[in-house]
Amino acid sequence: MDFLARARSVIEIETDGLRQMSARLDASFTAAVEIMQSTLDQRGKIIVVGIGKSGNIGHKIAATLNSTGATAVVLNSQNALHGDLGIVSDGDAVILLSYSGETSELLDLLPFIKRFEVRMIAMTGKPSSTLSQHCDVTLDTSVDREACPLNLAPTSSSTAMLVMGDALAMVLLEARGFTEEDFAKFHPGGSLGRALLTKVSDIMRSDAALPIVSEAATVIDALHMMNQTRSGAAIILTPEGRLAGIFTHGDFARSFQKDPMLGQRPVVELMTRNPISVDADSLAVEAVKMIGHNRIDDVVVLDADGKPIGLIDTQDFARLKII
Numbered sequence: 102m103d104f105l106a107r108a109r110s111v112i113e114i115e116t117d118g119l120r121q122m123s124a125r126l127d128a129s130f131t132a133a134v135e136i137m138q139s140t141l142d143q144r145g146k147i148i149v150v151g152i153g154k155s156g157n158i159g160h161k162i163a164a165t166l167n168s169t170g171a172t173a174v175v176l177n178s179q180n181a182l183h184g185d186l187g188i189v190s191d192g193d194a195v196i197l198l199s200y201s202g203e204t205s206e207l208l209d210l211l212p213f214i215k216r217f218e219v220r221m222i223a224m225t226g227k228p229s230s231t232l233s234q235h236c237d238v239t240l241d242t243s244v245d246r247e248a249c250p251l252n253l254a255p256t257s258s259s260t261a262m263l264v265m266g267d268a269l270a271m272v273l274l275e276a277r278g279f280t281e282e283d284f285a286k287f288h289p290g291g292s293l294g295r296a297l298l299t300k301v302s303d304i305m306r307s308d309a310a311l312p313i314v315s316e317a318a319t320v321i322d323a324l325h326m327m328n329q330t331r332s333g334a335a336i337i338l339t340p341e342g343r344l345a346g347i348f349t350h351g352d353f354a355r356s357f358q359k360d361p362m363l364g365q366r367p368v369v370e371l372m373t374r375n376p377i378s379v380d381a382d383s384l385a386v387e388a389v390k391m392i393g394h395n396r397i398d399d400v401v402v403l404d405a406d407g408k409p410i411g412l413i414d415t416q417d418f419a420r421l422k423i424i
Contacts, residue, residue, distance in 0.1 A: 114257055115248050115257045118245065118258075118260065122244070122261050129238050129241075130272075133240055134273055137194050138277060144192075146172040146174060147163075147166055147171060147173040147193070147194050148175075148189060148193055148195045148219075149166075149196045150176045150178055150181075150207065150210070151198035152178055152207055154255040155198035155204075155255075155259070155262060159196070162196070166270050169270055169271075169274045174188055176188060178206045181210055189214060191217050191219070192219070195214060195219050196222045197221060197232060198224045198225075200227070200255065200258045200262070201225070201226070202223065202225040202232035203232070211232075211235050215235070222239075222240065223238070223240065224262055224265060225242065226243035240269075245257075299385040300381070300382060300383065301379055301385055301411070302382065304413065304418075305402045306414065307411040310332075311330065311336070311409075312327050312334065312335040312336060313338055313409070314338070316338070318337070318367070318368050319366065319368060320348075323335040323348045323368045324353065334349040334399040342408055343408055345369065345372070346373050346376060347373050347401060348368050348371060353371070377400055379400050381405075388418075392413075398414060399415075
């Protein structure tokens, strides 16, 4: 067997299934998002129910919803009839996953869920199934075939359900105006959370650690200051204390190749004027974006009056585990 060829075949089969599902999207998807959005707006929650592989996908969908600020819980269908129905409340939305739409454990649960004033969304590969007929909205996740060579193991079908869940969560996220700052509240332990919750003023180099020289300084003066503060750049100030420019190790290296005797030259001749800067009250993620977008190593931090009060080096992000 050609393992690589077989692997590519699996991926292609599943990819084709996703393309077909994307092409079938219609007003039912919009209706599902609107149900979920109105449920959350009214302080309700989203309940996800599935059996077997669909149940596994349901856990992932619920986790994605929760991580993007949409309150979601998983209802274990086997335990539902023994007390777990207590998590269901009037006003909730229920997403039921079953590729066949005829899963007995799920169908047995329907009459008891319907006792509550909830709206139900079916995610199934059989739009004419019993499950679909009992739900308010049906999302069609049908595929031509499984990627399994026996056409038995849930592969293409489970991938379709997973991607449909991601589509719901991401569209819902945008519809609710969910922001990066909101995301950070639910992910405070990760590097992204730290970047989104940390302010520039919390991580910048300042006071004695801030490499500052005047416009009258020479290149040697700037290098001494950079070595003293262990920084990759020096900020050059005007006599009024405003930002004149920045001189970096990169500036020195490029200029040294042309003039090895540049040490006594005024640093203003080699500095970068109007360097990239960021406000001290900005979030650290803004500095991360600036450094990445502009392909630089240092960002000058300004106070409310536009005067330099700090410097951020890319090494600071790594040290503080922000990137």
